[in-house]
Amino acid sequence: MSMLSNRIPLLAAASQWIGGALFTLFLSATVANADEDTKPIDVLVVVGAAGEQEFGTAFSAWADVWQSTCDRANLNLLIIGPDKQEVAHRDQLHSKIESIASVESIRPLWLILIGHGTWDGASADFNLVGPDVSAKELGDWIAAIKRPLLIANCTSSSGPFINRLSGPNRVIVTATKSGTEKNYARFGQYFAAAFNSVGADLDHDDEVSMREAFLKACADADLFYKEQGRLATEHALLDDNNDKKGSSYALVRGRAKSKGDGKIDGDLASRFSIPVGDNSIQLTDEQLTTRNELESQLRDLQTQHAQDDPAVLREKALPVLIELAKLYAPDQSPADESVAE
Structure with a gap:
């Protein structure tokens, strides 16, 4: 399974915590260079x-x-x-x-x-x-x-x-x-x-x-x-x-x-x-580097907590997911978002 597929339960839980709109931006994003020329x-x-x-x-x-x-x-x-x-x-x-x-x-x-x-x-x-x-x-x-x-x-x-x-x-x-x-x-x-x-x-x-x-x-x-x-x-x-x-x-x-x-x-x-x-959404090279580092952290967490209760993985991964979400909505923060009821 792909990285995202493997962590779908984790992502679903995180979406409730950091706001549906913000999290959707993370899921739908891709990358492109800032300077096309x-x-x-x-x-x-x-x-x-x-x-x-x-x-x-x-x-x-x-x-x-x-x-x-x-x-x-x-x-x-x-x-x-x-x-x-x-x-x-x-x-x-x-x-x-x-x-x-x-x-x-x-x-x-x-x-x-x-x-x-x-x-x-x-x-x-x-x-x-x-x-x-x-x-x-x-x-x-x-x-x-x-x-x-x-x-x-x-x-x-x-x-x-x-x-x-x-x-x-x-x-x-x-x-x-x-x-x-x-x-x-x-x-x-x-x-x-x-x-x-x-x-x-x-x-x-x-x-x-x-x-x-x-x-x-x-x-x-x-x-x-x-x-x-x-x-x-x-x-x-x-x-x-x-x-x-x-x-x-x-x-x-x-x-x-x-x-x-x-x-x-x-x-x-x-x-x-x-x-x-x-x-x-388009990311600069610097943002892409940050994204790759954060996603690497998520993969490491998956490996480290593969045998643990899913709640443990969700707790450990939440800070990383929030930082990922910020890449795609830099002017927003989790505190600014109303959590979906």
Whole structure:
């Protein structure tokens, strides 16, 4: 479960104490830079070689969904492809990643790969217009990026990218669990759509996290194959704990148990979200840093008091929740709010 989902009882109790209006502001908020002109790239979408026209139409449509999402959420988007250009897309991608690596930010970079992938038994590649890029090469390119990094490889044969890209402060999603799942992958369609779906917002915070989008996309892809009476040829994975293994939908959703001492992925992925509404509150970088620190305190409290009476956790968490609420209503204080009857 995501961080907010895990603490829903705690949040419900806190809302009664600090005022419904103030608390609602906390739940519906998202972040954006104060200075739009100097804002770094938030989302980099790369549309690879289509091969056939029908695939090209689909890939372009998925990229259009990302464009619409970023416009609505006030995220700075750059799309590479799908048109054929004199400069190979591989060179464009490498150059852009190099420029991004020089930017230090507490805000994540979303890297979305749309298209086809290949696997020859040794190397997994993302098919581009011009020369392809391998998982190993992409891993080398992103090594210098200092920001949190969220990568969704929505291609066939993408599973091995987890082994190459997994790392600290990174969330890696792949459309397939291995390189041998070589058929056309539809995961990218459903993953893009999830960030515009209220149904994907499992914890009802008016945002869709990367974890929630992963779960929604997996469920929708599975439904497609069932409705078509076809055997599913893609099984997505999510990795965010740097173990280079990845977790399936069932593990992330909590419907299966990990073998041995393996840690289930999803905690870090739950911390990065895109709003599904149009009335989100914007935070500065300084406020975002404070928010992250406060939410880290909440996670620590959850761990420390997991076996205690829920009332103990509510009491310990209340001061932190009040400070969080102040971020989204700085001109108000709990004393100014009338507690809902």
